[in-house]
Amino acid sequence: MKVAVIVFPGTNCEMDTKYACEKLGANVSLVFHKEDKLPSDIRLVILPGGFSYGDYLRSAAIAKFSPIMQDVIRFANEGGNVLGICNGFQMLLEMQLLPGAMKRNANVHFISKFHHLKVINTANKFLHLFKENDILNIPIAHGEGNYFIDEAGLRDLYANDQVLLQYVDAQGRISNPNGSLDSIACICNKERNVFGLMPHPERAIEELLGSSDGVDMLRGLLA
Amino acid sequence: MKNLEEVLKKNKLTVDEYNNILTIMGREPNALEMSIFSSMWSEHCSYKSSKKYLNGFPTKAPWVIQGPGENAGVIDIGDGMAAVFKMESHNHPSFIEPYQGAATGVGGILRDVFTMGARPVANMNSLRFGNITNNDKISKHQRYLVRGVVAGIGDYGNCMGVPTIGGETFFDESYNGNILVNAFTLGLAKSDEIFYGKAEGIGNPVVYVGSKTGRDGLGGAVMASDSFTEENKSLRPTVQVGDPFAEKLLLEACLELFKQDYIVGIQDMGAAGLTSSSFEMAGRSGSGMIMHLDRVPAREEGMEPFEFMLSESQERMLICAKKGYEHKVLEIFHKWDLDAEVIGEVTNSGNMELFWHGKRVADIPVQPISEAAPIYDRPVREPAYLKKIAVINCDDFESVTNQDAFIKLVSSVEVVDKAWIYEQYDSMVQTNTIKAPGSLDASVIRVKQNGKALAMSSDCNPRYNYIDPKNGAAAAVMESGRNVAMSGARPLAITDCLNYGNPENPEIMWQFAQGCYGIKEACAALHTPVVSGNVSLYNETNGVGVFPTPAIVMVGLNEDANKVLPSAFVNDGASIYLVGETKSDFGGSLYMKELFDAVGGKLACIDYAKELKLWNLVIEANRAGLLSSAKDVNVGGIAIALAKMSAKSGKGVTCKLSLDNTRDIFAESFSRALVEVRDENDFETLAKEVGIKVEKIGTIGGKSFTCNDVSMDIEQLQDIYFNRFMQVIEQDL
Numbered sequence: 001m002k003v004a005v006i007v008f009p010g011t012n013c014e015m016d017t018k019y020a021c022e023k024l025g026a027n028v029s030l031v032f033h034k035e036d037k038l039p040s041d042i043r044l045v046i047l048p049g050g051f052s053y054g055d056y057l058r059s060a061a062i063a064k065f066s067p068i069m070q071d072v073i074r075f076a077n078e079g080g081n082v083l084g085i086c087n088g089f090q091m092l093l094e095m096q097l098l099p100g101a102m103k104r105n106a107n108v109h110f111i112s113k114f115h116h117l118k119v120i121n122t123a124n125k126f127l128h129l130f131k132e133n134d135i136l137n138i139p140i141a142h143g144e145g146n147y148f149i150d151e152a153g154l155r156d157l158y159a160n161d162q163v164l165l166q167y168v169d170a171q172g173r174i175s176n177p178n179g180s181l182d183s184i185a186c187i188c189n190k191e192r193n194v195f196g197l198m199p200h201p202e203r204a205i206e207e208l209l210g211s212s213d214g215v216d217m218l219r220g221l222l223a
Numbered sequence: 224m225k226n227l228e229e230v231l232k233k234n235k236l237t238v239d240e241y242n243n244i245l246t247i248m249g250r251e252p253n254a255l256e257m258s259i260f261s262s263m264w265s266e267h268c269s270y271k272s273s274k275k276y277l278n279g280f281p282t283k284a285p286w287v288i289q290g291p292g293e294n295a296g297v298i299d300i301g302d303g304m305a306a307v308f309k310m311e312s313h314n315h316p317s318f319i320e321p322y323q324g325a326a327t328g329v330g331g332i333l334r335d336v337f338t339m340g341a342r343p344v345a346n347m348n349s350l351r352f353g354n355i356t357n358n359d360k361i362s363k364h365q366r367y368l369v370r371g372v373v374a375g376i377g378d379y380g381n382c383m384g385v386p387t388i389g390g391e392t393f394f395d396e397s398y399n400g401n402i403l404v405n406a407f408t409l410g411l412a413k414s415d416e417i418f419y420g421k422a423e424g425i426g427n428p429v430v431y432v433g434s435k436t437g438r439d440g441l442g443g444a445v446m447a448s449d450s451f452t453e454e455n456k457s458l459r460p461t462v463q464v465g466d467p468f469a470e471k472l473l474l475e476a477c478l479e480l481f482k483q484d485y486i487v488g489i490q491d492m493g494a495a496g497l498t499s500s501s502f503e504m505a506g507r508s509g510s511g512m513i514m515h516l517d518r519v520p521a522r523e524e525g526m527e528p529f530e531f532m533l534s535e536s537q538e539r540m541l542i543c544a545k546k547g548y549e550h551k552v553l554e555i556f557h558k559w560d561l562d563a564e565v566i567g568e569v570t571n572s573g574n575m576e577l578f579w580h581g582k583r584v585a586d587i588p589v590q591p592i593s594e595a596a597p598i599y600d601r602p603v604r605e606p607a608y609l610k611k612i613a614v615i616n617c618d619d620f621e622s623v624t625n626q627d628a629f630i631k632l633v634s635s636v637e638v639v640d641k642a643w644i645y646e647q648y649d650s651m652v653q654t655n656t657i658k659a660p661g662s663l664d665a666s667v668i669r670v671k672q673n674g675k676a677l678a679m680s681s682d683c684n685p686r687y688n689y690i691d692p693k694n695g696a697a698a699a700v701m702e703s704g705r706n707v708a709m710s711g712a713r714p715l716a717i718t719d720c721l722n723y724g725n726p727e728n729p730e731i732m733w734q735f736a737q738g739c740y741g742i743k744e745a746c747a748a749l750h751t752p753v754v755s756g757n758v759s760l761y762n763e764t765n766g767v768g769v770f771p772t773p774a775i776v777m778v779g780l781n782e783d784a785n786k787v788l789p790s791a792f793v794n795d796g797a798s799i800y801l802v803g804e805t806k807s808d809f810g811g812s813l814y815m816k817e818l819f820d821a822v823g824g825k826l827a828c829i830d831y832a833k834e835l836k837l838w839n840l841v842i843e844a845n846r847a848g849l850l851s852s853a854k855d856v857n858v859g860g861i862a863i864a865l866a867k868m869s870a871k872s873g874k875g876v877t878c879k880l881s882l883d884n885t886r887d888i889f890a891e892s893f894s895r896a897l898v899e900v901r902d903e904n905d906f907e908t909l910a911k912e913v914g915i916k917v918e919k920i921g922t923i924g925g926k927s928f929t930c931n932d933v934s935m936d937i938e939q940l941q942d943i944y945f946n947r948f949m950q951v952i953e954q955d956l
Binding site for chain 2: 010012016034049054109112139203
């Protein structure tokens with residue numbers, strides 16, 4: 001399967017994402033943000049983690065103006081699968097391909113650690129290889145992962161099965177590292193082809209590094 | 224020259240140095256030339272006080288590709304790969320402005336490494352602060368400094384996408400007036416694709432790349448070569464401002480450039496900016512150079528030649544390109560939206576000629592200023608305090624029960640987990656981190672290119688260095704090597720950051736000299752040469768210097784990334800062995816400091832042969848699959864080392880040792896380790912072969928921690944270990 005990983009100035013997880021997808025058998029192209037067209041036959045677009053444009057204004061606020069983004073929006077609107085990880089999730093919110101917004105972490109600090117997640121919904125390509133209530137252990141690393149959405153929006157998310165992962169502890173009890181509303185870590189759009197999450201599945205594909213719980217997430221989209 | 228005295232004072236030059244300048248120039252220098260000499264001959268750039276002692280460091284081994292003298296050291300790690308690393312201080316700026324000072328320290332060391340053609344793959348840092356625990360003005364200010372430094376380090380490294388995988392912190396009153404911020408970076412390169420800071424080949428263009436030059440950091444190198452007093456507290460304008468985003472672009476552009484054959488040499492603009500980079504590049508090659516300062520990209524209008532030469536604006540590099548390829552070079556940097564300009568060329572004049580709108584404004588011979596910088600033989604005198612503190616003994620104080628002592632020691636901010644710090648650092652980006660910060664002992668990353676693992680550990684116990692400057696420094700080398708060995712890696716080479724007080728004080732100079740002797744002796748005996756390093760002097764405020772602090776980072780190689788040894792307990796029911804011998808060594812101990820507020824006594828004996836045996840035993844036993852975990856024994860002795868292994872793993876342990884004195888469970892004898900053994904017979908046999916004493920002292924399991932007459936519930940132990948630091952550091956928020 002052909003995957004495009006978009007590289008913005010300040011992106012820093014593109015190589016990790018490429019490495020992970022290739023390890024799972026994908027054919028990965030790194031696409032520079034100044035391009036205006038995705039390569040042909042792309043089946044999955046990944047917006048990787050990092051600090052696009054330094055995140056000096058508001059995380060991911062500038063990346064949406066990059067030339068390639070018009071084609072990413074077209075791709076998503078035509079039903080193509082798009083995954084935004086960390087800074088990529090923030091981009092999807094900025095481009096309104098996903099609803100809601102990000103605030104600074106509740107404790108104001110950058111937080112980097114392994115964190116447990118609970119699978120809330122599996123009726124989507126991203127998590128279809130898991131069972132509901134599975135507990136996963138996947139690294140987080142962000143300064144602005146405090147997800148927010150208004151009440152009506154939140155009701156919609158639940159009504160349409162768009163809340164996919166929640167931050168929990170090892171026993172599955174809510175444990176919220178960053179102040180996210182309802183401890184939300186991952187959502188998708190109504191059409192279930194655009195996915196955004198703050199945790200880094202590409203960092204959890206080998207037991208040597210502490211966890212391989214990210215494998216079935218990526219495999220879900222690569223299958 | 225008019226007002227010579229005033230001019231020399233402003234430039235921090237002596238009359239002797241001025242006479243030397245007259246000889247070199249054959250005439251009176253103009254103001255621009257004076258400021259160039261001032262920077263190049265500052266302590267920070269010229270190492271004029273320290274050079275005498277740095278000469279003669281062991282720097283060679285079959286695996287050393289590049290020793291000191293370049294932007295960073297380089298060692299061979301097999302399969303055509305090389306590790307490029309160095310540590311550097313950013314002490315003075317971080318005390319003045321903690322966030323930017325620490326951030327630009329990280330930025331500077333990253334550039335030192337990627338300018339050599341290496342992609343940075345790991346950061347570490349070694350931090351010393353004053354007392355942070357009290358509820359007074361000093362501790363409050365120190366806590367503010369900790370928060371600023373940590374945020375600065377995090378924001379810069381995180382944005383760069385380089386994981387911060389470990390480090391060390393230490394808190395003592397001696398740093399109340401001068402904190403120490405030492406930053407370390409390790410990068411990977413192909414061993415035949417290393418780039419050097421040289422400028423040669425007549426007519427080859429000199430290219431400036433990176434951020435524009437502004438007025439920030441003007442005279443930073445000169446500032447860092449002075450001690451703090453009441454008068455110079457308002458030095459904030461001499462601190463640079465960091466832009467990690469610009470540096471990330473610079474990194475990617477440089478690495479793209481290095482894949483091509485367009486350049487002769489490259490060097491980052493660190494301390495003394497354009498001045499030191501241009502003089503050092505030309506100096507290494509014996510070349511001359513012309514630079515047109517009006518062509519340097521400027522951040523603001525109206526800047527003058529001396530400001531371009533002395534600015535320490537960050538995120539800039541100087542390149543000597545191959546003639547005819549300058550446009551290719553510019554193209555790459557423009558792709559990354561960075562400034563890039565041809566500002567001069569290499570000549571054979573042997574002089575640095577600076578032009579301003581076509582007019583020559585400076586003309587200085589290169590070799591004498593960079594290669595013939597002054598070397599001082601400053602007076603040394605054994606400090607008077609040493610004799611007084613040498614007699615201090617635990618028996619001088621009221622005795623404390625082991626249980627009470629344990630509670631005090633295990634709650635010490637020096638001992639407890641520092642998640643509050645390291646969770647602000649992205650430690651896992653690049654997906655190589657095997658032993659992340661908080662794992663105890665060395666930090667370890669795998670090398671994707673060859674399946675091996677690199678272990679590294681930053682260490683220095685300033686109390687040891689205070690009571691015995693020579694052996695304290697040697698002990699730092701031993702400890703960093705021991706930590707590396709505990710992960711199963713073979714220690715290969717060190718980088719150092721030598722932080723001392725004012726070298727014009729003979730007692731401080733003596734400490735420095737002794738520290739160098741200690742490092743020399745230890746590195747030679749342990750076969751771990753020095754490949755790079757940095758000296759930071761004048762860490763003194765109002766006449767009070769910091770504890771001698773020679774921070775050492777040891778780098779080692781594990782042949783198999785799948786055989787990295789953890790440092791916390793793994794299996795319930797497994798046996799714990801103590802390796803090495805325990806004596807009643809309390810000189811400079813945590814025990815004396817925490818219980819009696821005393822720093823004194825006699826340092827434990829150093830035995831390099833024994834140290835090497837310990838390393839060999841753990842490395843060999845791990846290779847043979849005999850061990851499940853290993854941890855060295857250092858501050859707080861056996862009891863604290865066991866408590867850390869227990870807290871980190873959440874597993875209880877019961878240990879019983881027979882010792883000369885009951886308090887010896889806290890003794891700090893060197894060359895010891897705790898190992899969790901999988902195969903006891905084979906391990907004991909191997910220990911006999913290696914010739915080192917091992918002793919089974921207990922078993923893992925249960926819900927409590929017990930070591931002789933000390934015990935604590937695991938839950939309580941973990942609560943202290945994991946929560947205490949945050950309680951201390953956030954008490955005023």
